[in-house]
Each structure stands twice: as C-alpha cells, then as structure tokens.
Amino acid sequence: MSEMRVVGIRVEQPQNQPVLLLRESDGDRYLPIWIGQTEAAAIALEQQGVQPARPLTHDLIKDLIGALGHTLKEVRIVDLQEGTFYADLVFDKNVRVSARPSDSVAIALRAGVPIYAEEPVLAEAGLLMPDEREDEVEKFKEFLESVSPDDFKATGG
Numbered sequence: 001m002s003e004m005r006v007v008g009i010r011v012e013q014p015q016n017q018p019v020l021l022l023r024e025s026d027g028d029r030y031l032p033i034w035i036g037q038t039e040a041a042a043i044a045l046e047q048q049g050v051q052p053a054r055p056l057t058h059d060l061i062k063d064l065i066g067a068l069g070h071t072l073k074e075v076r077i078v079d080l081q082e083g084t085f086y087a088d089l090v091f092d093k094n095v096r097v098s099a100r101p102s103d104s105v106a107i108a109l110r111a112g113v114p115i116y117a118e119e120p121v122l123a124e125a126g127l128l129m130p131d132e133r134e135d136e137v138e139k140f141k142e143f144l145e146s147v148s149p150d151d152f153k154a155t156g157g
Helices: 036-046 057-067 101-109 121-126 134-146
Strands: 002-010 017-024 029-035 072-081 086-090 096-099 115-117
Touching: 002 029, 002 036, 017 096, 017 101, 029 121, 036 057, 036 101, 057 101, 072 101, 072 121, 086 101, 096 115, 096 121, 101 115, 115 121
Parallel strands: 072 115
Antiparallel strands: 002 017, 002 115, 017 029, 072 086, 086 096
C-alpha cells in the first residue's frame, strides 16, 4: 500500500472528462482516475482553499462524521474492476465504508487524512514517471489527452 497525494484535476479532451491525478508520496507512480464534474469541482475548490458560504455535500459528510462521534482515519483505493475504481473510508475501530474514490478523496482533503492506494491497483493502473522534469510532465499531459477510461478496462482473465 502506498500513500498518495493529490496532484490535481486535469480535463481529458475531447470528451471534457475530469481526471483526478494522484501521485505516490514516496514513489514515481501516478494514478489517473476519471471522475464526475461535481466531484472534480469539490476537489478543486478544496485544493484552492475556497470556503463556500454554505457547506457542500463533502463538507456535510465530514461534519456528520465528527458530530456522530467518529473519526475518519484514512482513505484507501482498494480495487479496480472492469475500469471502475473502488475505495474505502476507514474510521476508528477499523470500521470501513465503501465509497467512490472521487468522494473519498474529496472527504479526505477536507478531513486532512491520508490517502492510500493498494499495490494491486497501482500495479494495474499506475503510470511510472521517474522524475518531474518539464518535458516529462508535458508528455504525461499529452498522454492524458490521448487516452480514455476504456483504455484501463480489464481485458479478462
């Protein structure tokens, strides 16, 4: 299992599909996850430090967790099946709740908890980039523009 950090949200063209881009904290692999517009906006707003006048859904969830006396410990991206990623919210007493990675990351950012990806997920969908030189990052951006979620679907077996 590797700790991940949120690099940001990118938009895959021409479908205008948001991609959540995670990177290993102590490694060179990136994990692109295609997400919805609403979740992309929620993640981007939190990364930019924008505080809405009223709580958004992910803010409400974070507040509910605390109000009910629980603590979110971490978020784990636990599986990838037929192109769909799965995540768990891990609470105190090792209670786990299944959730979409996009929602999980949005909540993790608000709660200030770590995000992890299981090794089999990284082995299947992680992209290796040895360093962050400008030309390498540019090549990765070009790659994101040329792929679709279907490219990551399992081929059977």
